[in-house]
Amino acid sequence: MREAAHPGRIGAYPAQKARTAPNRPQVSTREPVIQELEPPEPEATRRAAGVTESSRANRGWWDRNADEYQVEHGTFLGDDRFVWCPEGLDEVEAELLGPAEDLKGKGVLEIGAGAAQCSRWLAGQGARPVALDLSHRQLQHALRIGSGFPLVCADATVLPFADGAFDLACSAYGALPFVADPRLVLREVRRVLRPGGRFVFSVTHPLRWALPDEPGPEGLTVSASYFDRTPYVEQDDEGHAVYVEHHRTLGDRVRDVVASGFRLVDLVEPEWPEWNTSEWGGWSPLRGHLVPGTAIFVCERD
16 A cells, blocks of 8 residues: 555554554565665645656655655555555455455556555465556565566556456555546556456545644644645755645546546445554544545446
């Protein structure tokens, strides 16, 4: 699962995120080496950011931050666990892609794969995953952990695959929050899916963009317009974007899905489970028990 930003920025998945029950994740024993890169603190703002600028900024951000991300999230993610969101919804229980026994032999594209933990889980079920990510450094971590499936470094708006190449596609906080035009991704995913293929993706719940990105009580007060679609941008001293995240309302997301040739099968808003007592950036038990933090769209190609 990838990390998002601002209301979307899922801060860090710290070590305290380890589950206590009922399904303790596998702990990774492979610790990455952190690159010693400490650029100046960027300025956070809201401004326009197009497709090219967003892609360039986010590729660089993930390459620079992949090491830290994998260190902070490694305990929670394990090496081969499929988790959809900070709430801890696991594909083992959710079966949003379908029953695990039905995944055997299926071609599955994971978009925004990071270190490919979800793809590794899929391979364990007998599926034939392909893990795609914009960040070369993230995929190096996939190699570090090990994989017996293809790893592809590419932009999700231009997928390097033939039409109808996959049975299923999935994305856990990957790609869609970071692109200026999500329909570019959705149409590409539809193209590479076979007729009747399913695409499931999770993003920050749009409601969270109206609230401060804080885990405490201050994060429960509306501070911005839910309808303000101006991107969240972190930029350097020269005004160049180094990180971009785009807001879509819930209605926008539904319209994007339908306009791109998918049928919306389900919209899942995971509730915060009692076992999850940790904080993850702006995600916390306090907020999680009151407002949704994640939206998961289950779509099928018409």
